[in-house]
Structures are given as C-alpha cells and as structure tokens.
Amino acid sequence: MSVARFWRETPRRYNLGGSKCSVCGTIYFPPRAVCPQCTHHRQSIEKMLPFQLSGEGEVLSYTIVHEAAEGFEMQVPYALALVKTVEGPVLTGQVVDIDPATLRIGQRVHATFRKLREEGKAGVIHYGYKFAPVEDADPRPPPRTPAATAPATDGAPGDRAAA
Amino acid sequence: MQAGIVSYGAYVPRYRITPTEIGRVWGADGEGMGQGLNVHRKSVPAPDEDTITISTEALRTALIRGAIDPQTIGAVYVGSESHPYAVKPTATVVAQAVGATPNLTAADFEFACKAGTAAIQTCLGLVGAEMIRYGVAIGTDTSQGAPGDALEYSASAGGAAFVVGREHVICRVHRTLSYTTDTPDFWRREGQKYPSHSGRFTGEPAYFRHVTECAHKIMEASGTTPKEYRHVVFHQPNGKFPQRVGKQLGFTDEQMRYGLVTPYIGNTYSGAALIGLANVLDHAGPNERILVVGYGSGAGSDAFDLETTDALAQFDRSHGRPVQSYLDQGVEIPYAVYAKFRGKIHMGGS
C-alpha cells in the first residue's frame, strides 16, 4: 500500500474520528459525506460534523483466524471481531491481549493502539486501532501491598500465547 | 507556579518469560541467573507492540487521569533506545495518536536507559520558562539482548509517560541535576540488532559511580539525607544493582519497596526508573518525599528530588491499570514463542 493511502486515514485509524449527522444525530464510522438515515440525503450534505468515538464497545461476533490476512502472519491464531461501540457504529478489528478461546459475544472491549502491519523490513509501519478486553477484575485503586516476591500467573491458567 | 508532574501513566505488555525458561534453551542455569540478577520474570511485547504503541498507551492513560486536553500539550519527547525507526520520530506518531498535533514541538531522545528522565528535565525547563503549558516526557523500550547473552535474561518492554505542567501539580520537583561522563559500558552501533556491553565494567565504574555521585550531589544541594525520603527509585538494569546502591547510600528496603519493579517485569531500560516512579505515585499519599536517580550507559545519571502534593489526594488514578497489576499479572510464554514475537527466528521466503 502506498504511504499516502494509509497516511490520509490516520485521523480515523489512530483516533477513531467518525462523523455525526447534525440533522438526525446518527453517528458514523468511518465518516460519511451524506447521511444514509436522512430520508432526503441532500439535507445532510455539508452538515456531517466530525465526531470522535470513545473506543468503548462490546463484541457482536468474532472469529479466530488461522489463515492470516497479509501482514498478520506472525499473530495467528488471532481473534477478529465486530465491535459495537457505545456510540453506535460497528467496527471490525482484532481483539488482542486475550486467549482467543475465552472470547465471547458480549465481551466488553476498549480500543487500543497497535501496529497493523509493516511494509517489509525497510518500509513504513502502519498503526491503528485494535481492541482489548475490559477486565472488570482490575484491582483499583491499587492495594497498598508490596509486590509479590515470586512470579505470579494471571487469572487464565493454561493461556499460553499462540503456543 | 513552579513546574512539576501533573499526571502520569504506565504500560507494560502482557507476556512474560522466566530466566529458567531462557536458561533451558541455552543450557545455562537460568534459575540461578534469575536469582543472581533478582529478576523473576521479564515482560515481552506482542508482535504488534513497539515503543510507539507502548508510549501511546501510557500517555493516553496519563491524559485521561489528568483530564488534560491534548491540544494544550506544547511538547512531546520520547526517550528510548528502541525507536522503531532509525530515522522518523516516534514522538510524531505518539503526538498524533493522542490528538496533540499540530501545534507542538516533538522529538525523540536517546541516552541508553536515561532518555526518559532527560526528557522530563527538558520539559521542566520549557514549562518552567512558560514557553509551553504542558510538556510530555515518555521513557519506553522494547529492549533486546542477543540470544544467549546475559542481557537476554533481563531486557524487557514497557514504558511510562509523565506530563509536566504548572497547574494541579501532584508531584513537586524541588531539584534536578545530572552527572555525566564518557564511559563506554554499553552501546549499540548503527545497523546492529543487538547491543554490546563491557561485562563487569558496566558495574563499578559505570552504574555505581554515576548513580552514587549523582545521589550524593543532589542530596548535598538540597541539604537532605536518605531518611528525609519516604521513597527512592533507582535505575534498575536488574533487581540487584539498585538494592546494592541503595544500601551503600543508606536507604532501607522499605524506602525502595515500590520503586523496584524490575524483579517482576525485567529491565525496561528507558522505562525502568519511570515505571518505578509511577508505582511509587500509585501508592503514595500527599506530602511524601521521593528521590529518583536514573542512569544511562555511556554514561550519565539524572537525579530528581520530588515531593507529592495535596493535589495527589484528588488525583484520579482509577483510569488505566495500576503498575502493581502489571507486576502481578501476565501470561508466561515459552522461549520459542518469545523468539517468534521478538523476530529472533530467521524467516524464509521472498
């Protein structure tokens, strides 16, 4: 992919910049020039305003990909999901930092910032959104205890990445 | 109003590998190595993580915690020795990814493991001189040790971002000073994948001399002694050096308790002292004095005489993960997966 082709989408890929129809209030990602919801599309022309998604959402569906898309070969098997954001738009993206076998429809996720692919060893690196699970079990506020003195395993026994 | 720390955030990748597992591959006593270094596990970045993504995650957390409008940031400096590009800044991607562009200055810093503390000093100057409202200093690395080398048992990945400003300061900076010489204890030449080091020369004439001198000088300048500090954070290439230097300087284990994170995540290089400081701030209450002494090979030390403020009590630490969770959690991987993730496997094909 040419550098410019990716670069021009960075506001969307880095920061989830979508658009909102100022006529009917519907939010879109990626941004649109006309609002498909407005009965007379013309009334929304030039009235689509920038709107940034929060990145919070939940998994509508997911698949575990074993035959990778180009540039994703080192990550198989990886989870790919349809994520319904709290603002409404649905995004397609990887779910990282999770044992794919534990992924479920309805899993709460938030957007994270990762490498999407590299243009070979000498080319540019493309970055953008992926999703990571929201773990309700996060200890917060932090307990005032000393760090464990022995290596601990996290809550997912047997979860060995890509092993 | 004096420039100080107004917010912070840390990020450590999810995967871990143990010295025992590394030693198993190389026919070495990995367990003994881990005990000798006081490193129980080290963090490993996923194949889609690098200094840019780690810096971005840490800074996003810091900006939300401090309720800072990214458009008010005047500078982003990222200190690392593992910038993904040799030429093309890490800082511009990070600035764009947090929505801070275009009205700011940005640059990458490199000074082995102390590039992040150097970035904080630069931000203190810019903010203190009222040239900018907020300055961002990040220390992050996805450091590599050559396969089988002693460094491989500790070199890990992680980072922390600090926002420097004058309003709602949660941690005052009483003083910062540095101690710098030309000491070739550790280096990486242009085009080389892995760094080289001068073995035991990295100890006494390098780490210990610079950290000790710098700590003495800042306490002398501030008129303080170790017992005035509730917490102390040293650069921590392993878990042993900071313990030894702390003892030599007269600090207790209790003072080092939160600032020592390397035993649980490994040496995050430019991130090491800063993640230690982040962990201290996670646990600290108002009006606690903190001494930070960073170190970078080559060589130099940056010291900071800090004190938390009453504003820390109102500071929202609930967003993002506390450092403690990174120390406690993680998913262990075998060496083969680690080698794949870190690009140590020679791939065929065109």
Added chain:
Amino acid sequence: MREVGILGVGQTKFGELWDRSFREIGIEAGLEALVDAKLSSADLEALYLGNMASGTLISQEHIAPLILDYAGLAGRHLPSMRVEGGGASGALALHQGYLAVASGLYDYVVVGGAEKLTDVPDATATQITASTADHEWEVVFGATLPALWGLIARRHMHDYGTTREQIGQVAVQDHEHGSKNPLAHYRNKISLAQVLDAGPIAEPLGVLDCAPFSDGAAAVVLGPMEEARRRSETPIRIAASQVACDSMALQHRADPTTLESTSSAARRAFQQARRAPKDVQVAEIHDAYTIAALVSLEDLGFVEKGKSGPAFAAGEFAHGGRVTVNPSGGLKAQGRPFGAVGVAQVVELVRQLRGEAKERQVPNATVGLAQDVGGTGATSVVHLLERAN
C-alpha cells in the same frame, strides 16, 4: 421489453487446469455454447464477460477484446465488455446481456464468465478474494473473506442456535452432488466428521467449509424468446434477472446474519416472474463458505429466518428434498473460478430444466433459481429460469 431465452450453454471443467490459459478456457466455453445454440459466430452481436480479478490474477486487464479476438471475432469489431462485481461478476454480466436482448438493442449475445486462479500462489489468491471486502475498514484490520463469513456464522449460531454440524452438512451435501458432476473440481465424497475435523481457517469455519481456488469458464448464448422456442423443444426463458446491492462492509449491516441484497434481489425476481419460492424445484446458490448457503436459503425465502440449519440437516435441500440446492456441487465442490461461477450456475440450471443433467437430474424441474454473491453480500444477483414449452 421482450422476453429473453437462453439458446445455448457451455462450460469447461473446473479445477486446477495447469496446462490451459485464461484465453483458452474462455474460448472453449464460448464455442461450446455457440454450437449448443446452433448459431454461427456471424449471428453474434455482442459479448459480455464476467471476470473479477484478471488484473491481479494474470496481470491482464482489458480482457473482453482479448477473448473476442481469440474467438475469431475481432475482424467484425463487435462490442465486447467486461463486467465486474466481485464474486457476482458472472451473474452481473448475464444481467447486462439480458438487458441488451430484452431492450431489442441486440438479438444474439454471448455472456461468458472466466477466471484463472492457479497462476498465482494461494496466499495471493487469498488476498485477491479479500479485495471483494472493504479494504480500508476490514482487510487493513486483519479481515479475510473467510474471516468475515466466520463472523456471520458465529452470530448465526448465537442468534438461532444453528450448530457447527448443520453448517458442515452443506459441504457434505455439496461433495455428494459434485461426485455426479464430471466438470466438478472435487468429485470425492466427504463425511461430516471430515468437515468438523478439518484444519481451522477462520473459526468456526474450517478448510472443508471453504470453496477451492479453481480455474474455469462458462458461457451462455442469449436471444429473443421466440427464437428459443423455434429452435428447441425445451426452450429456457429468463423469467427474472435482478441485481441488488448493500453496504460494502459487513460492519455496516444492521444484522450481520442477513444478506439484504439477496432478499431484495429475490423479492424483486419473484415479483418479476410472478412466482414464489415454492414454485422452484432446483436452485444454484452461493456457498463459497458453507454458512453462506444457509443464510442465502433464508434470505431467498426458501426457509424461515434462523431455521435453515435444521432444515438443511434434515435433507430438505438435497436431491429428493423440496428444493434441490446446488446439484452441480456448488462453489464448494464444482469449484470457484470467481467470474465464471454466476454463469456456470445458469448453465447447470439450463441443463436441469432441459432434462440433460444425467445422474444428477432433478425430476420434473421446470423452474430454477440462481443466486450469485459478491464479497459478504454487497452485491447479489438473482435469476429465475423457466422451461417454456
């Protein structure tokens, strides 16, 4: 608009045709159709060619005049044009040919579909397949076409209780049907256990849930219906030809388990033909991934939404069922030369409606339906064919 008939059909073997070039297979199918129509090339007035990806597959764009040339028709300077709509390219070309004859602009046209996949490595073919999804907002983020159909499958299982076994049964039936088709890429039968045990591609879909990469070409000759009646004792009429489109990316559909392009095209087609799903005895539908067949059966109106899994597993769409689905073996067993698929579906229907399908013949078939889908359903084309004697 006048009635349009199919006068002749032709199709090459589908599969890995290592010794045959793109132009060779294209010409073979076209000439067979012309002979079947009992026409000479002097009668032809236009050529429409369905092809999805010749540029990336064989580094050759501008293929319509190429085929015209090697068919020996360059000297007559006939109009020849390529039609592209992802995996629905073939049926989309048929729609164009249909419109040309129906309008009265031309009397006799050839509609071909051809694709040569095996001249690129599998990984490249996989990428090209993914190019029928939204590159910027799906593929860049790690989606492949089977991954997107995997998302559809998982949600269908979640919403309707469809089981992995029911989905896998599509592949079993396709191979059973394909075993009777001499032109099929795969003629081996497979068991449900084999489908379930096959290596994963994009869970829940495995290797045997995915159609193969095949070379192949198919062609039909269209003409005025009165000519079809005059020339054949079993004339075939195109009773409906309808195209419908939807959002490019799966993520923008209100319900990922419904192909609204297919339901819209089917509704319009049944209206145009004044027919209903119950009138259809034989159907060739999209099954590039097994789940696609189940979803399509629902959206075509053959079974209630969410009920396709049990109905399929009960044999309702096998030979002897209420509608025989994919007697050719479908994309799964007959093969998947992208642009040729939609035309080959119609070739199979014509042979079924004429009673020429030999051991895979659906008894008393008089109405057939073909559904061709591009990507995850951004384009659907539905044709209804009738025996009109």
